[in-house]
Amino acid sequence: MHLVLNEDEQMVRTSCADFLAEQAGPDLLRQLRDSDDPTGYSGELWDNMIELGWAGVLIDESFGGLGFSHAGMGQISEYAGSTLASSPLFSTAIVGASVVALAGSKNHKESLLPAIASGEMRLALAIDESSRHDPHRVAMTATPSESGYTLNGQKTFVVDGHVADRLIVAARTSGQSGESQGITLFLVPYDAEGIEITRSIMVDSRNAAEIVCSDVHVDQAAILGSMDEGMTILAAVLDIGNAHLSSELLGIAVACFDRTLAYLKERTQFGVKIASFQALQHRAATLWIEIELCKSIVLKALRALDASSPDAPLLVSMAKVKTCKIAELATNEAVQMHGGIGMTDEYDIGFFMKRARVVQALLGDQRYHLNRCAQLSGY
Amino acid sequence: MQDLHHFRDKTREWLEENCPQSMRKPMLEKDKCWGGRNFVFQSDDQALWLERMSAVGWTAPAWPKSYGGGGLNPDQVKILREEMMAIKARAPLSSMGIGMIGPALLKFGSETLKQQHLRPMVRGEIRWCQGYSEPNFGSDLAGLQTKADDYGDYFLVNGQKVWTSYADEADWMFALVRTDTEVGKHSGISLVLFDMTSPGVEVRPIKLISGTSQFSETFLDDVRVAKDQVVGDINNGWIVAKYLLTHERESIGGIGGVTGQRSLGAEAIEAVGLKAGRLDDEVLRSEIAAWEVDFRCHQLTTERVKDEIASFGVGNTSAMLKYSGTELNKRRHELSIALQGMAALEWNEASPSRTWLRSKGNSIEGGTSEVQLNIIAKRILGMG
Numbered sequence: 163m164h165l166v167l168n169e170d171e172q173m174v175r176t177s178c179a180d181f182l183a184e185q186a187g188p189d190l191l192r193q194l195r196d197s198d199d200p201t202g203y204s205g206e207l208w209d210n211m212i213e214l215g216w217a218g219v220l221i222d223e224s225f226g227g228l229g230f231s232h233a234g235m236g237q238i239s240e241y242a243g244s245t246l247a248s249s250p251l252f253s254t255a256i257v258g259a260s261v262v263a264l265a266g267s268k269n270h271k272e273s274l275l276p277a278i279a280s281g282e283m284r285l286a287l288a289i290d291e292s293s294r295h296d297p298h299r300v301a302m303t304a305t306p307s308e309s310g311y312t313l314n315g316q317k318t319f320v321v322d323g324h325v326a327d328r329l330i331v332a333a334r335t336s337g338q339s340g341e342s343q344g345i346t347l348f349l350v351p352y353d354a355e356g357i358e359i360t361r362s363i364m365v366d367s368r369n370a371a372e373i374v375c376s377d378v379h380v381d382q383a384a385i386l387g388s389m390d391e392g393m394t395i396l397a398a399v400l401d402i403g404n405a406h407l408s409s410e411l412l413g414i415a416v417a418c419f420d421r422t423l424a425y426l427k428e429r430t431q432f433g434v435k436i437a438s439f440q441a442l443q444h445r446a447a448t449l450w451i452e453i454e455l456c457k458s459i460v461l462k463a464l465r466a467l468d469a470s471s472p473d474a475p476l477l478v479s480m481a482k483v484k485t486c487k488i489a490e491l492a493t494n495e496a497v498q499m500h501g502g503i504g505m506t507d508e509y510d511i512g513f514f515m516k517r518a519r520v521v522q523a524l525l526g527d528q529r530y531h532l533n534r535c536a537q538l539s540g541y
Numbered sequence: 542m543q544d545l546h547h548f549r550d551k552t553r554e555w556l557e558e559n560c561p562q563s564m565r566k567p568m569l570e571k572d573k574c575w576g577g578r579n580f581v582f583q584s585d586d587q588a589l590w591l592e593r594m595s596a597v598g599w600t601a602p603a604w605p606k607s608y609g610g611g612g613l614n615p616d617q618v619k620i621l622r623e624e625m626m627a628i629k630a631r632a633p634l635s636s637m638g639i640g641m642i643g644p645a646l647l648k649f650g651s652e653t654l655k656q657q658h659l660r661p662m663v664r665g666e667i668r669w670c671q672g673y674s675e676p677n678f679g680s681d682l683a684g685l686q687t688k689a690d691d692y693g694d695y696f697l698v699n700g701q702k703v704w705t706s707y708a709d710e711a712d713w714m715f716a717l718v719r720t721d722t723e724v725g726k727h728s729g730i731s732l733v734l735f736d737m738t739s740p741g742v743e744v745r746p747i748k749l750i751s752g753t754s755q756f757s758e759t760f761l762d763d764v765r766v767a768k769d770q771v772v773g774d775i776n777n778g779w780i781v782a783k784y785l786l787t788h789e790r791e792s793i794g795g796i797g798g799v800t801g802q803r804s805l806g807a808e809a810i811e812a813v814g815l816k817a818g819r820l821d822d823e824v825l826r827s828e829i830a831a832w833e834v835d836f837r838c839h840q841l842t843t844e845r846v847k848d849e850i851a852s853f854g855v856g857n858t859s860a861m862l863k864y865s866g867t868e869l870n871k872r873r874h875e876l877s878i879a880l881q882g883m884a885a886l887e888w889n890e891a892s893p894s895r896t897w898l899r900s901k902g903n904s905i906e907g908g909t910s911e912v913q914l915n916i917i918a919k920r921i922l923g924m925g
Contacts, residue, residue, distance in 0.1 A: 450861075
């Protein structure tokens with residue numbers, strides 16, 4: 163498990179850096195925001211990503227995917243962060259595809275994975291029912307009916323829930339909200355009868371959805387994985403999701419740092435470049451060190467996932483803790499060191515701060531994951 | 542590859558045959574073998590282990606054989622370390638000679654100096670100490686005022702050095718002295734070597750906030766240093782010193798002290814106890830978990846830097862690791878005494894307060910944290 167990229171991974175890194183620098187960036191996000199785009203992402207960017215095979219980046223080649231490692235995909239996630247690329251990549255290609263690959267039956271895989279890889283199908287994972295992430299707190303019920311199950315309840319802040327073709331819904335088939343046992347995953351079409359999806363616009367100009375299920379009927383084949391055992395799959399998928407969110411946060415931190423350093427070298431006050439002030443030099447150097455520390459834990463977490471290491475859950479939570487903290491620091495320092503101009507909407511740096519906070523909160527912020535680190539370490 | 546396999550087999554065999562059983566146990570600070578004229582071996586095995594390892598040059602495995610080293614390439618050095626680790630073999634010799642001045646001699650020293658000094662270092666016959674800091678020149682090391690006046694084929698050195706580690710036990714000193722007062726401060730410095738028994742050398746130990754220490758003040762009064770004992774060119778000492786300091790930063794940032802220790806989490810469980818599987822102090826619990834995260838990040842970064850150096854041959858990172866490692870060590874000791882409450886603050890020889898207090902020096906010695914940040918800002922980030 164070397165902590166340097168191999169040749170293939172380096173190639174992915176270089177090519178995705180070029181592609182996203184050209185195709186994404188704050189301007190595109192600004193344009194989507196200002197045009198009140200109903201999807202919240204650029205169809206053209208997503209089409210081009212599909213063209214490159216990214217929709218199936220983690221999907222096995224036998225199902226039409228690219229079969230990348232997490233370490234390889236992590237490079238794309240990082241640059242998605244540094245270029246603020248808005249797309250269904252995370253909800254569909256990382257989280258959605260992983261649920262199907264880990265929990266799906268042979269039928270599910272054959273029908274869904276090629277469709278995901280070809281970009282025909284977008285997915286969204288609906289777990290949380292309250293504003294702060296807690297995958298055990300599932301109260302939505304799935305009660306047996308004549309030909310399947312009936313879902314009742316609500317889900318909140320479902321990323322890309324308003325554009326997904328299918329929702330992966332965590333519902334309770336036994337037990338109480340708060341228990342890990344008794345959760346089952348269901349595949350639900352977005353247009354099922356009784357389902358109501360409301361788009362909510364987030365501070366980062368991207369989208370999440372409120373979903374209400376009122377007597378939504380699904381058949382037996384809608385169950386992904388084992389009955390009552392959904393938490394096992396969720397835990398693995400959340401680790402995958404959080405590792406890639408950590409990569410994205412790293413990308414955001416790096417972008418903020420690079421932009422801020424460039425600004426310090428160009429801004430003149432008191433007749434000198436402000437980069438010559440030691441107060442700013444030390445803050446920049448400290449931030450640079452912290453970002454270097456992030457790089458190591460993120461790559462280690464991705465490699466641990468690839469190796470199915472028993473250490474992976476702890477390493478992923480550590481990576482999320484560290485990248486959350488440092489993305490928070492980097493975005494705060496970036497605005498402060500840019501001074502007044504950093505507070506203006508016209509300047510791009512604020513977009514990074516907004517995106518960082520959403521990614522931090524997604525699937526558990528630094529506090530959630532610090533608690534998990536302690537639990538996994540036996541205290 | 543075939544050759545390396547063969548080397549590994551031969552090395553394993555040799556170590557098995559030559560490493561005494563008592564030298565295959567964990568080593569505390571007091572068990573280190575420093576060598577030198579005045580060193581008293583703890584046991585016959587300790588002396589034998591040094592004798593055998595230095596005979597094949599493995600106390601300095603990467604140095605050329607012509608200077609007494611092992612002549613091993615980097616892959617072979619790695620294998621030797623791995624095989625030593627596998628049988629828990631102790632380092633046969635702890636040496637500021639091999640760790641610091643030796644590499645500088647190999648790079649900058651004259652043939653005469655190499656022939657004179659390297660072999661005794663490898664064999665642990667001469668123990669070295671470093672004369673850098675002065676009372677008024679710590680972080681601003683280049684301002685140093687210890688003067689070396691030219692008397693033809695020798696210098697007379699006058700001044701005062703401070704924070705000289707193990708000066709009271711060392712045989713020779715490598716010291717930075719001013720050989721030209723007319724030029725810019727970086728340009729008039731030379732690195733010289735002299736015997737600590739020379740007339741005019743006086744050593745006074747320093748007591749720290751943590752108690753007795755390895756540090757001393759060294760007073761130099763008309764100490765005679767032969768001209769051929771200058772490392773590199775006269776007035777070019779700053780270049781040599783910078784090279785040498787990089788080695789020092791790496792060894793302090795690696796903080797061997799931390800890696801061998803029990804995890805802080807385990808220490809916390811023992812001190813505070815668990816309640817329903819959670820540490821029975823929520824505030825401490827989150828501080829400890831946060832430290833563990835940062836420590837893992839530091840360890841992994843050390844590993845990543847090694848991998849990068851192995852793959853790309855460069856690493857501009859010793860300042861980063863020094864900063865991060867020492868700041869973490871200080872935080873660890875604060876948490877460690879917090880866990881033990883008042884008991885940690887009892888003043889006796891074994892008190893954890895000793896190591897807690899001593900850790901405060903980590904971010905001062907070998908270049909302060911602030912100096913590390915300066916280095917990063919200027920050399921890596923290009924901030925003028």
